[in-house]
Amino acid sequence: MPVIDVNGLKINYLRIDGQSDTGPRPVAVFVHGLGTDSLASFYLTLAAPVSMAGIDVVAYDLRGHGRTDQPPDGYTIGHFTSDLTGLLDALGIERPVHLVGNSFGGTLAFALAVTCPERVASVVSLESEPPTQAWADRLRSTLAYVKRDLAREDTYLWLASTFGAHHARLSRTAYQRLSATTMAEEIPDGPLLELEDLDRLTCPVLSIIGDEGFQADDPYLLQALLPDCRTVIIDGQDHSVLVEAHREVRRLVIDWVLEHHLTGDATADVTAVTAVTEGAPTGADAG
Amino acid sequence: MNAPTTTAATLTPTLTPTHPARVLDDVAQMIVRILGTCDLEDLGIGMETSFHDDLEMESIDLVTLAGMLTGEYGADVNLAEFLADKDLDEVIDLTIGDIVDFVVSRTGR
Numbered sequence: 290m291p292v293i294d295v296n297g298l299k300i301n302y303l304r305i306d307g308q309s310d311t312g313p314r315p316v317a318v319f320v321h322g323l324g325t326d327s328l329a330s331f332y333l334t335l336a337a338p339v340s341m342a343g344i345d346v347v348a349y350d351l352r353g354h355g356r357t358d359q360p361p362d363g364y365t366i367g368h369f370t371s372d373l374t375g376l377l378d379a380l381g382i383e384r385p386v387h388l389v390g391n392s393f394g395g396t397l398a399f400a401l402a403v404t405c406p407e408r409v410a411s412v413v414s415l416e417s418e419p420p421t422q423a424w425a426d427r428l429r430s431t432l433a434y435v436k437r438d439l440a441r442e443d444t445y446l447w448l449a450s451t452f453g454a455h456h457a458r459l460s461r462t463a464y465q466r467l468s469a470t471t472m473a474e475e476i477p478d479g480p481l482l483e484l485e486d487l488d489r490l491t492c493p494v495l496s497i498i499g500d501e502g503f504q505a506d507d508p509y510l511l512q513a514l515l516p517d518c519r520t521v522i523i524d525g526q527d528h529s530v531l532v533e534a535h536r537e538v539r540r541l542v543i544d545w546v547l548e549h550h551l552t553g554d555a556t557a558d559v560t561a562v563t564a565v566t567e568g569a570p571t572g573a574d575a576g
Numbered sequence: 577m578n579a580p581t582t583t584a585a586t587l588t589p590t591l592t593p594t595h596p597a598r599v600l601d602d603v604a605q606m607i608v609r610i611l612g613t614c615d616l617e618d619l620g621i622g623m624e625t626s627f628h629d630d631l632e633m634e635s636i637d638l639v640t641l642a643g644m645l646t647g648e649y650g651a652d653v654n655l656a657e658f659l660a661d662k663d664l665d666e667v668i669d670l671t672i673g674d675i676v677d678f679v680v681s682r683t684g685r
Contacts, residue, residue: 290639290640290643303639305656327634327635327636328636328639329634329635329636329638329639332638332639332642332656333635333638333656333659333660333667336656336660337654337656337657337660338657338660341657350636356636356640453668454628454629455629458628458632458634462634529664532664533664535660539660
């Protein structure tokens with residue numbers, strides 16, 4: 290896999306050109322989650338079908354994950370979003386991209402959509418929320434609990450007997466990442482967004498959640514908080530909606546990006562905005 | 577399918593590049609390169625060997641293998657496309673034989 294220097298790190302990434310020759314293609318950037326995750330979860334599910342739908346695909350391993358370098362510290366949300374813009378710069382991608390973020394990856398997408406709105410055409414959030422204080426409080430306690438639990442060898446025996454050897458190995462990988470770095474302590478530090486900051490998150494957002502996932506108690510919270518958010522709830526799914534319901538997620542992502550590619554092109558040309566957006570679908574009308 | 581049941585331990589230079597036994601040897605060599613420190617004989621890679629449970633490879637290793645397969649056999653051997661149609665359990669249970677059969681089917685033996 291190719292690597293590229295960004296912020297002093299070697300970032301492992303993949304770039305797959307979309308299979309379409311008509312006009313500038315939309316770019317989807319896949320941002321994976323925390324701990325056990327890597328670009329593989331997107332590579333194994335969405336990368337090929339999304340590129341075959343005519344969308345350029347970029348996927349990369351976050352710092353400390355997969356095959357990207359793992360510095361001992363430097364894990365604030367600011368570090369992660371700086372890596373993302375640095376990667377786009379290094380790859381020469383100047384036009385706004387559609388960020389597809391899984392769990393923590395979606396949190397990073399929301400952060401970038403507020404701090405660098407000119408880089409983000411839309412956000413597809415898979416079981417994610419913006420980096421608010423409430424999010425940070427939950428994450429901090431969860432990571433502390435996980436780090437403490439995974440330090441005990443009998444935890445892996447229990448994981449293996451309950452969920453299988455594969456799950457136990459993934460957990461060991463997560464523990465290695467958490468114990469070798471300061472990410473469990475630094476990530477919840479943010480920088481966080483205040484609720485009023487979310488008013489500046491004006492790009493279209495598609496929130497895909499499982500009905501048994503992290504947002505099961507309040508599935509339309511994001512839609513209430515964000516200016517332009519559409520929610521899709523997938524039945525029978527928990528937090529692992531990307532890998533467990535990838536066919537459904539794939540269809541939603543392809544339709545979303547192609548729909549908003551048309552709208553996104555229009556915003557580049559002021560004279561075309563009126564003509565296109567009058568008939569173009571927006572996220573505001575969806576439930 | 578005439579899938580061989582022997583393990584990949586020796587190169588089979590007399591076979592065509594896309595013969596299953598030859599592909600098995602090539603895939604086994606790629607895995608040795610990915611795992612870095614392991615010796616091919618010690619791994620005892622065969623058609624039934626599983627990536628995750630037997631070789632303890634991670635999903636990210638499959639992405640590396642995908643790049644190697646495309647480099648060796650061409651763009652038609654697109655592992656991402658092949659795996660995108662599988663369920664999570666099928667990916668976790670993936671065997672070397674699944675990969676060999678896929679390569680053979682795409683290279684038009």
